[in-house]
Amino acid sequence: MEQVLFWICGVVSIVFAVMMILKRNPVHSALCLIVVFLCLAVSYLLLGAEFLAAVQVIVYAGAIMVLFLFVIMLLNLDDEVHSPGKPRMALIAGSSIGSGLILLFLLTGGVFKALSGTRGAEKVVAGNTQAVAELLFTKYLLPFEVTSILLLAAIIGAIVLAGKKG
Amino acid sequence: MVDTTQYLVLGAILFCLGVAGVFIRRNAIVIFMCIELMLNAVNLTFIAISRSLGSIDGQVFVFFIMTVAAAEAAVGLAIILSLYRRRQTINVDEVNLLKW
Amino acid sequence: MGIAGYTGILIMVAVAAAFGGVVVLLSRLIGKRQESREKLMPYECGIDPTGNARRRFSIKFYITAMLFIIFDIEAVFLYPWAVVYRSLKIFGFIEMVVFVGILLIGFLYVWKKGALEWGSKSI
Numbered sequence: 001m002e003q004v005l006f007w008i009c010g011v012v013s014i015v016f017a018v019m020m021i022l023k024r025n026p027v028h029s030a031l032c033l034i035v036v037f038l039c040l041a042v043s044y045l046l047l048g049a050e051f052l053a054a055v056q057v058i059v060y061a062g063a064i065m066v067l068f069l070f071v072i073m074l075l076n077l078d079d080e081v082h083s084p085g086k087p088r089m090a091l092i093a094g095s096s097i098g099s100g101l102i103l104l105f106l107l108t109g110g111v112f113k114a115l116s117g118t119r120g121a122e123k124v125v126a127g128n129t130q131a132v133a134e135l136l137f138t139k140y141l142l143p144f145e146v147t148s149i150l151l152l153a154a155i156i157g158a159i160v161l162a163g164k165k166g
Numbered sequence: 167m168v169d170t171t172q173y174l175v176l177g178a179i180l181f182c183l184g185v186a187g188v189f190i191r192r193n194a195i196v197i198f199m200c201i202e203l204m205l206n207a208v209n210l211t212f213i214a215i216s217r218s219l220g221s222i223d224g225q226v227f228v229f230f231i232m233t234v235a236a237a238e239a240a241v242g243l244a245i246i247l248s249l250y251r252r253r254q255t256i257n258v259d260e261v262n263l264l265k266w
Numbered sequence: 267m268g269i270a271g272y273t274g275i276l277i278m279v280a281v282a283a284a285f286g287g288v289v290v291l292l293s294r295l296i297g298k299r300q301e302s303r304e305k306l307m308p309y310e311c312g313i314d315p316t317g318n319a320r321r322r323f324s325i326k327f328y329i330t331a332m333l334f335i336i337f338d339i340e341a342v343f344l345y346p347w348a349v350v351y352r353s354l355k356i357f358g359f360i361e362m363v364v365f366v367g368i369l370l371i372g373f374l375y376v377w378k379k380g381a382l383e384w385g386s387k388s389i
Contacts, residue, residue, distance in 0.1 A: 005276075006168045010176045017180055017203060021187035026195050033199050036180070040206050043176070045272060046168060047213045049225050052232075055342055056209075059232050063335040064202065064239045070331045071243045072195060075250050091190055098186030105178030131222045132229065133346030137354055140226050141361060144343070147233050148368040151336050154237035155372035158332050159381055161244035162325060236339050240332045247328065 002046055009046075013039035030068045037061045051129040173214035181207035194246050194256040198239070205235050329381050340369055 013036045020032035037060045044053040136144055180203060187200035209228045216224025250256050347354075347362050354361075376382060 002168050006172065010172075013176070014179055014183070017183040020203070021183060021190055021196070021200065026193055029196050029199055033203065036203065037206065040210055043173065043210060044213055047173065047217050049213045049216075049228075051346065052209075052213065052225055052228055055229065055232060058342060059236055059335075059338060060202070060206070063338045064236060067239055067243055067328075067331050067335055068195065068199065070328050071247060074247070074325065074328050075195075075256060094186040094189030097189060098182040101182040101185055102179055105182070106175060108174075108178075129346050129349045132225050133350040134353070135222055135226050136229065136346055137350060137358055137361060139223075140230075143230060145361065145364055145368075147230065147343075148365045150234065150237050151339060152368055152372040154240050155333070155336050155369075156375055158240045158244040159329065159376060159379055161241070161248050162329055162332070163379065163381065233339050233343075236335050240335055243328075244332065247325070 005042065006046055009039040009042045013043075026072050027069065030065060030072060033068070034061050034065050037065070051132050170214050170218040174211060177207045177211040177214065179207075180204075180210070192257050192259050194249070194258050194261075195243075197258065198242055198246070202235060202239070205231060326381075326384060333376060333381070336372070337369075340366070 016032040016035040016039070020029045020036065023029045023032065037056060041053045041056040041061070044050075044056060184200040184204035184207060187203070188197050191197055191200065209231055212224040212228045212231070216222060216228075246256055249261065253261065255261070343365065344362070347358065351358055
Protein backbone atom coordinates (compact mmCIF):
# COMPACT_ATOMS: atom_id res chain seq x y z
CA MET A 1 0.00 0.00 0.00
CA GLU A 2 2.66 2.49 1.06
CA GLN A 3 4.94 1.37 -1.73
CA VAL A 4 2.19 1.81 -4.29
CA LEU A 5 1.32 5.29 -3.05
CA PHE A 6 4.96 6.29 -2.94
CA TRP A 7 5.54 5.19 -6.50
CA ILE A 8 2.43 6.95 -7.76
CA CYS A 9 3.37 10.17 -6.02
CA GLY A 10 7.00 9.97 -7.02
CA VAL A 11 6.34 9.31 -10.68
CA VAL A 12 3.58 11.93 -10.91
CA SER A 13 5.69 14.56 -9.18
CA ILE A 14 8.68 13.93 -11.43
CA VAL A 15 6.54 13.96 -14.57
CA PHE A 16 4.88 17.23 -13.58
CA ALA A 17 8.19 18.78 -12.54
CA VAL A 18 9.55 17.98 -16.01
CA MET A 19 6.43 19.45 -17.58
CA MET A 20 6.83 22.53 -15.41
CA ILE A 21 10.26 23.32 -16.77
CA LEU A 22 9.33 22.48 -20.35
CA LYS A 23 5.98 24.28 -20.72
CA ARG A 24 6.21 27.53 -22.63
CA ASN A 25 3.28 29.17 -20.88
CA PRO A 26 4.07 30.25 -17.29
CA VAL A 27 0.46 29.64 -16.21
CA HIS A 28 0.79 25.99 -17.21
CA SER A 29 4.07 25.83 -15.31
CA ALA A 30 2.34 27.15 -12.21
CA LEU A 31 -0.45 24.57 -12.51
CA CYS A 32 2.10 21.78 -12.89
CA LEU A 33 3.90 23.04 -9.82
CA ILE A 34 0.68 22.78 -7.80
CA VAL A 35 0.46 19.08 -8.70
CA VAL A 36 4.07 18.58 -7.60
CA PHE A 37 3.33 20.29 -4.28
CA LEU A 38 0.28 18.11 -3.66
CA CYS A 39 2.23 14.94 -4.46
CA LEU A 40 4.90 16.02 -2.02
CA ALA A 41 2.21 16.58 0.61
CA VAL A 42 1.13 12.95 0.18
CA SER A 43 4.78 11.91 0.51
CA TYR A 44 4.97 13.80 3.81
CA LEU A 45 1.91 11.90 4.98
CA LEU A 46 3.61 8.64 4.06
CA LEU A 47 6.62 9.72 6.08
CA GLY A 48 4.42 10.35 9.10
CA ALA A 49 4.66 14.13 9.05
CA GLU A 50 0.96 14.88 9.13
CA PHE A 51 1.29 18.44 10.33
CA LEU A 52 3.74 19.36 7.61
CA ALA A 53 1.53 17.78 4.99
CA ALA A 54 -1.29 20.07 6.06
CA VAL A 55 1.02 23.08 6.13
CA GLN A 56 2.33 22.16 2.70
CA VAL A 57 -1.16 22.25 1.25
CA ILE A 58 -2.15 25.42 3.13
CA VAL A 59 0.98 27.43 2.49
CA TYR A 60 2.38 26.18 -0.79
CA ALA A 61 -0.46 24.81 -2.81
CA GLY A 62 -2.72 27.55 -1.52
CA ALA A 63 -0.97 30.75 -0.78
CA ILE A 64 2.21 30.70 -2.83
CA MET A 65 0.53 29.45 -5.96
CA VAL A 66 -2.13 32.11 -5.65
CA LEU A 67 0.64 34.64 -5.54
CA PHE A 68 2.39 33.15 -8.55
CA LEU A 69 -0.76 33.12 -10.60
CA PHE A 70 -1.57 36.66 -9.55
CA VAL A 71 1.78 37.91 -10.69
CA ILE A 72 1.55 36.04 -13.96
CA MET A 73 -1.87 37.51 -14.64
CA LEU A 74 -0.71 40.91 -13.49
CA LEU A 75 2.21 41.03 -15.86
CA ASN A 76 0.04 39.71 -18.68
CA LEU A 77 2.76 37.56 -20.11
CA ASP A 78 2.57 36.01 -23.47
CA ASP A 79 4.35 32.78 -24.12
CA GLU A 80 8.02 32.94 -23.42
CA VAL A 81 10.07 34.09 -26.35
CA HIS A 82 13.42 32.49 -26.68
CA SER A 83 16.25 34.87 -26.06
CA PRO A 84 18.37 35.43 -29.14
CA GLY A 85 21.41 33.96 -27.37
CA LYS A 86 22.03 30.25 -27.37
CA PRO A 87 18.91 28.46 -26.13
CA ARG A 88 20.23 25.12 -27.37
CA MET A 89 23.38 25.62 -25.36
CA ALA A 90 21.36 26.47 -22.27
CA LEU A 91 19.18 23.41 -22.76
CA ILE A 92 22.17 21.11 -23.12
CA ALA A 93 23.99 22.72 -20.21
CA GLY A 94 20.92 22.59 -18.00
CA SER A 95 20.10 18.97 -18.71
CA SER A 96 23.70 17.83 -18.39
CA ILE A 97 24.12 19.66 -15.08
CA GLY A 98 20.83 18.20 -13.90
CA SER A 99 21.71 14.63 -14.81
CA GLY A 100 25.21 15.03 -13.40
CA LEU A 101 23.77 16.18 -10.09
CA ILE A 102 21.33 13.27 -10.10
CA LEU A 103 24.24 10.85 -10.49
CA LEU A 104 26.09 12.60 -7.69
CA PHE A 105 23.10 12.42 -5.39
CA LEU A 106 22.51 8.78 -6.23
CA LEU A 107 26.08 8.04 -5.17
CA THR A 108 25.54 10.01 -1.96
CA GLY A 109 22.34 8.09 -1.40
CA GLY A 110 24.25 4.84 -1.71
CA VAL A 111 26.75 6.08 0.88
CA PHE A 112 23.91 7.10 3.18
CA LYS A 113 22.31 3.69 2.81
CA ALA A 114 25.60 2.01 3.65
CA LEU A 115 25.99 4.22 6.73
CA SER A 116 22.41 3.86 7.92
CA GLY A 117 22.66 0.10 7.52
CA THR A 118 25.09 0.04 10.41
CA ARG A 119 22.84 2.24 12.51
CA GLY A 120 20.10 -0.34 12.79
CA ALA A 121 16.42 -0.28 12.08
CA GLU A 122 14.53 2.94 11.46
CA LYS A 123 12.78 4.28 14.47
CA VAL A 124 9.18 5.31 14.07
CA VAL A 125 8.44 8.93 14.87
CA ALA A 126 5.03 10.09 15.91
CA GLY A 127 5.01 13.02 13.50
CA ASN A 128 1.94 14.61 14.94
CA THR A 129 1.34 18.28 15.54
CA GLN A 130 1.99 18.04 19.24
CA ALA A 131 5.52 16.69 18.92
CA VAL A 132 6.44 19.39 16.40
CA ALA A 133 4.81 22.08 18.51
CA GLU A 134 6.60 21.10 21.69
CA LEU A 135 9.96 21.35 19.97
CA LEU A 136 9.03 24.54 18.16
CA PHE A 137 8.01 26.43 21.28
CA THR A 138 10.75 25.21 23.59
CA LYS A 139 13.98 24.20 21.86
CA TYR A 140 13.47 26.39 18.81
CA LEU A 141 11.97 29.36 20.62
CA LEU A 142 14.53 31.88 19.37
CA PRO A 143 14.20 30.92 15.69
CA PHE A 144 10.46 31.13 16.12
CA GLU A 145 10.62 34.68 17.43
CA VAL A 146 13.18 35.68 14.80
CA THR A 147 10.80 34.33 12.17
CA SER A 148 8.37 37.08 13.12
CA ILE A 149 11.03 39.66 12.32
CA LEU A 150 11.63 37.94 8.99
CA LEU A 151 7.94 38.13 8.20
CA LEU A 152 7.89 41.78 9.25
CA ALA A 153 10.77 42.49 6.88
CA ALA A 154 8.93 40.62 4.13
CA ILE A 155 5.78 42.69 4.64
CA ILE A 156 7.62 45.99 4.55
CA GLY A 157 9.90 44.96 1.72
CA ALA A 158 7.09 43.80 -0.50
CA ILE A 159 4.99 46.90 0.16
CA VAL A 160 7.92 49.19 -0.54
CA LEU A 161 8.94 47.33 -3.70
CA ALA A 162 5.51 46.83 -5.15
CA GLY A 163 3.89 50.03 -4.02
CA LYS A 164 6.30 52.57 -5.40
CA LYS A 165 5.24 54.09 -8.66
CA GLY A 166 7.79 54.56 -11.39
CA MET B 167 7.46 0.91 4.99
CA VAL B 168 9.16 2.70 2.13
CA ASP B 169 12.93 2.81 2.34
CA THR B 170 14.45 6.17 3.26
CA THR B 171 16.83 5.96 0.32
CA GLN B 172 13.91 5.99 -2.08
CA TYR B 173 12.73 9.28 -0.65
CA LEU B 174 16.24 10.66 -0.87
CA VAL B 175 16.45 9.68 -4.52
CA LEU B 176 13.08 11.30 -5.22
CA GLY B 177 14.25 14.46 -3.47
CA ALA B 178 17.50 14.44 -5.43
CA ILE B 179 15.71 14.05 -8.74
CA LEU B 180 13.31 16.88 -7.97
CA PHE B 181 16.18 19.10 -6.85
CA CYS B 182 18.07 18.41 -10.07
CA LEU B 183 14.99 19.18 -12.13
CA GLY B 184 14.82 22.49 -10.31
CA VAL B 185 18.47 23.21 -11.08
CA ALA B 186 18.01 22.28 -14.71
CA GLY B 187 14.94 24.53 -14.87
CA VAL B 188 16.89 27.49 -13.55
CA PHE B 189 19.45 26.96 -16.30
CA ILE B 190 16.99 26.33 -19.12
CA ARG B 191 14.26 28.89 -18.53
CA ARG B 192 14.72 32.62 -18.99
CA ASN B 193 11.43 33.74 -17.49
CA ALA B 194 12.06 35.15 -14.01
CA ILE B 195 8.81 33.80 -12.58
CA VAL B 196 9.46 30.27 -13.85
CA ILE B 197 12.98 30.45 -12.42
CA PHE B 198 11.35 31.39 -9.16
CA MET B 199 9.09 28.35 -9.34
CA CYS B 200 12.14 26.18 -9.93
CA ILE B 201 13.68 27.60 -6.77
CA GLU B 202 10.52 26.70 -4.87
CA LEU B 203 10.78 23.20 -6.31
CA MET B 204 14.34 22.91 -5.04
CA LEU B 205 13.27 24.07 -1.58
CA ASN B 206 10.56 21.43 -1.60
CA ALA B 207 13.03 18.73 -2.57
CA VAL B 208 15.15 19.75 0.39
CA ASN B 209 12.09 19.61 2.62
CA LEU B 210 11.40 16.06 1.48
CA THR B 211 14.99 15.10 2.26
CA PHE B 212 14.74 16.69 5.70
CA ILE B 213 11.58 14.79 6.56
CA ALA B 214 12.91 11.48 5.24
CA ILE B 215 16.11 11.77 7.24
CA SER B 216 14.20 13.00 10.28
CA ARG B 217 12.18 9.79 10.18
CA SER B 218 15.22 7.63 9.63
CA LEU B 219 17.07 9.21 12.57
CA GLY B 220 14.01 9.01 14.76
CA SER B 221 14.19 12.70 15.64
CA ILE B 222 11.51 15.27 15.01
CA ASP B 223 13.88 18.24 14.72
CA GLY B 224 13.98 17.91 10.96
CA GLN B 225 10.29 18.59 10.77
CA VAL B 226 10.69 21.83 12.71
CA PHE B 227 13.39 22.81 10.24
CA VAL B 228 11.03 22.13 7.37
CA PHE B 229 8.46 24.36 9.01
CA PHE B 230 10.97 27.18 9.11
CA ILE B 231 11.98 26.55 5.50
CA MET B 232 8.36 26.88 4.48
CA THR B 233 8.12 30.19 6.33
CA VAL B 234 11.25 31.47 4.65
CA ALA B 235 9.94 30.31 1.28
CA ALA B 236 6.72 32.24 1.78
CA ALA B 237 8.56 35.41 2.77
CA GLU B 238 10.89 34.89 -0.16
CA ALA B 239 7.99 34.46 -2.54
CA ALA B 240 6.39 37.70 -1.40
CA VAL B 241 9.57 39.77 -1.67
CA GLY B 242 10.91 38.05 -4.78
CA LEU B 243 7.71 38.49 -6.70
CA ALA B 244 7.58 42.12 -5.61
CA ILE B 245 11.07 42.51 -7.08
CA ILE B 246 9.92 40.91 -10.32
CA LEU B 247 6.95 43.24 -10.35
CA SER B 248 9.04 46.36 -9.97
CA LEU B 249 11.50 44.98 -12.53
CA TYR B 250 8.68 44.64 -15.00
CA ARG B 251 7.56 48.19 -14.31
CA ARG B 252 10.96 49.58 -15.07
CA ARG B 253 12.13 47.41 -17.93
CA GLN B 254 8.89 46.01 -19.38
CA THR B 255 10.46 42.56 -19.36
CA ILE B 256 11.04 39.71 -16.97
CA ASN B 257 13.47 37.88 -19.20
CA VAL B 258 16.57 37.46 -17.06
CA ASP B 259 18.86 37.69 -20.09
CA GLU B 260 17.80 41.28 -20.65
CA VAL B 261 18.45 42.29 -17.07
CA ASN B 262 22.17 42.57 -17.40
CA LEU B 263 23.17 46.00 -16.17
CA LEU B 264 25.19 44.50 -13.34
CA LYS B 265 26.90 42.07 -15.68
CA TRP B 266 30.33 42.98 -16.98
CA MET C 267 0.83 5.50 12.24
CA GLY C 268 1.35 6.60 8.70
CA ILE C 269 -1.15 6.49 5.95
CA ALA C 270 -3.53 3.93 7.40
CA GLY C 271 -5.76 6.54 9.02
CA TYR C 272 -6.14 8.40 5.77
CA THR C 273 -7.71 5.65 3.72
CA GLY C 274 -11.03 7.47 3.76
CA ILE C 275 -9.47 10.64 2.36
CA LEU C 276 -7.66 8.58 -0.24
CA ILE C 277 -10.91 6.97 -1.36
CA MET C 278 -12.58 10.36 -1.46
CA VAL C 279 -9.79 11.82 -3.59
CA ALA C 280 -9.94 8.85 -5.93
CA VAL C 281 -13.73 9.05 -6.26
CA ALA C 282 -13.64 12.81 -6.82
CA ALA C 283 -10.92 12.55 -9.47
CA ALA C 284 -12.67 9.65 -11.17
CA PHE C 285 -16.01 11.46 -11.14
CA GLY C 286 -14.53 14.62 -12.61
CA GLY C 287 -12.63 12.68 -15.24
CA VAL C 288 -15.58 10.50 -16.19
CA VAL C 289 -17.97 13.44 -16.50
CA VAL C 290 -15.59 15.41 -18.72
CA LEU C 291 -14.84 12.34 -20.81
CA LEU C 292 -18.48 11.37 -21.19
CA SER C 293 -19.55 14.82 -22.25
CA ARG C 294 -16.79 14.84 -24.77
CA LEU C 295 -17.73 11.40 -26.11
CA ILE C 296 -21.51 11.62 -26.08
CA GLY C 297 -22.11 15.32 -26.57
CA LYS C 298 -22.43 16.86 -29.97
CA ARG C 299 -20.11 19.76 -30.68
CA GLN C 300 -20.97 22.69 -32.84
CA GLU C 301 -18.28 25.29 -32.64
CA SER C 302 -19.33 28.71 -33.71
CA ARG C 303 -17.82 32.10 -33.03
CA GLU C 304 -20.39 32.91 -30.36
CA LYS C 305 -19.80 29.65 -28.54
CA LEU C 306 -16.06 30.03 -28.38
CA MET C 307 -16.26 33.59 -27.15
CA PRO C 308 -15.57 34.23 -23.44
CA TYR C 309 -18.88 34.42 -21.62
CA GLU C 310 -19.53 37.89 -20.31
CA CYS C 311 -23.10 37.94 -18.95
CA GLY C 312 -24.52 37.66 -22.42
CA ILE C 313 -23.18 40.89 -23.85
CA ASP C 314 -20.36 40.97 -26.36
CA PRO C 315 -17.00 40.95 -24.58
CA THR C 316 -14.95 44.08 -24.84
CA GLY C 317 -11.18 43.91 -25.10
CA ASN C 318 -8.82 41.08 -24.34
CA ALA C 319 -9.57 38.89 -21.34
CA ARG C 320 -5.91 38.85 -20.38
CA ARG C 321 -5.33 42.50 -19.81
CA ARG C 322 -3.39 43.72 -16.80
CA PHE C 323 -5.12 43.68 -13.48
CA SER C 324 -4.67 46.27 -10.79
CA ILE C 325 -1.64 45.89 -8.57
CA LYS C 326 -3.94 45.93 -5.54
CA PHE C 327 -4.82 42.30 -6.16
CA TYR C 328 -1.18 41.42 -5.86
CA ILE C 329 -0.65 43.39 -2.67
CA THR C 330 -3.68 41.79 -1.08
CA ALA C 331 -2.48 38.30 -2.06
CA MET C 332 0.97 39.00 -0.69
CA LEU C 333 -0.35 40.22 2.64
CA PHE C 334 -2.55 37.14 2.71
CA ILE C 335 0.51 34.87 2.45
CA ILE C 336 2.31 36.55 5.31
CA PHE C 337 -0.66 36.44 7.64
CA ASP C 338 -1.44 32.93 6.45
CA ILE C 339 1.97 31.90 7.77
CA GLU C 340 1.17 33.62 11.02
CA ALA C 341 -2.06 31.62 11.30
CA VAL C 342 -0.17 28.41 10.54
CA PHE C 343 2.13 29.18 13.47
CA LEU C 344 -0.93 29.57 15.69
CA TYR C 345 -2.12 25.99 15.05
CA PRO C 346 0.71 24.12 16.80
CA TRP C 347 0.73 26.78 19.49
CA ALA C 348 -2.93 26.10 20.21
CA VAL C 349 -2.22 22.37 20.47
CA VAL C 350 0.41 22.73 23.20
CA TYR C 351 -1.02 25.85 24.80
CA ARG C 352 -2.04 24.11 28.02
CA SER C 353 1.31 22.53 28.68
CA LEU C 354 3.24 25.74 27.95
CA LYS C 355 1.10 27.82 30.33
CA ILE C 356 1.83 31.56 30.67
CA PHE C 357 5.25 31.20 29.01
CA GLY C 358 3.66 30.09 25.79
CA PHE C 359 1.22 32.96 25.94
CA ILE C 360 4.02 35.50 26.30
CA GLU C 361 6.04 34.09 23.42
CA MET C 362 3.05 34.21 21.13
CA VAL C 363 2.27 37.76 22.24
CA VAL C 364 5.79 38.77 21.23
CA PHE C 365 5.40 37.01 17.87
CA VAL C 366 2.04 38.53 17.08
CA GLY C 367 3.19 41.89 18.44
CA ILE C 368 6.07 42.08 15.98
CA LEU C 369 3.78 41.15 13.11
CA LEU C 370 1.31 43.74 14.34
CA ILE C 371 3.92 46.40 13.62
CA GLY C 372 3.92 45.25 10.03
CA PHE C 373 0.16 45.26 9.95
CA LEU C 374 0.03 48.83 11.27
CA TYR C 375 2.61 49.84 8.66
CA VAL C 376 0.50 48.34 5.91
CA TRP C 377 -2.55 50.06 7.29
CA LYS C 378 -0.81 53.43 7.48
CA LYS C 379 0.43 53.06 3.92
CA GLY C 380 -3.14 52.58 2.84
CA ALA C 381 -2.46 49.26 1.13
CA LEU C 382 -5.63 47.81 2.56
CA GLU C 383 -7.89 50.49 1.15
CA TRP C 384 -9.28 49.57 -2.21
CA GLY C 385 -10.37 52.97 -3.38
CA SER C 386 -7.41 55.11 -2.43
CA LYS C 387 -4.61 55.99 -4.79
CA SER C 388 -1.82 55.96 -2.23
CA ILE C 389 -0.28 52.67 -3.41
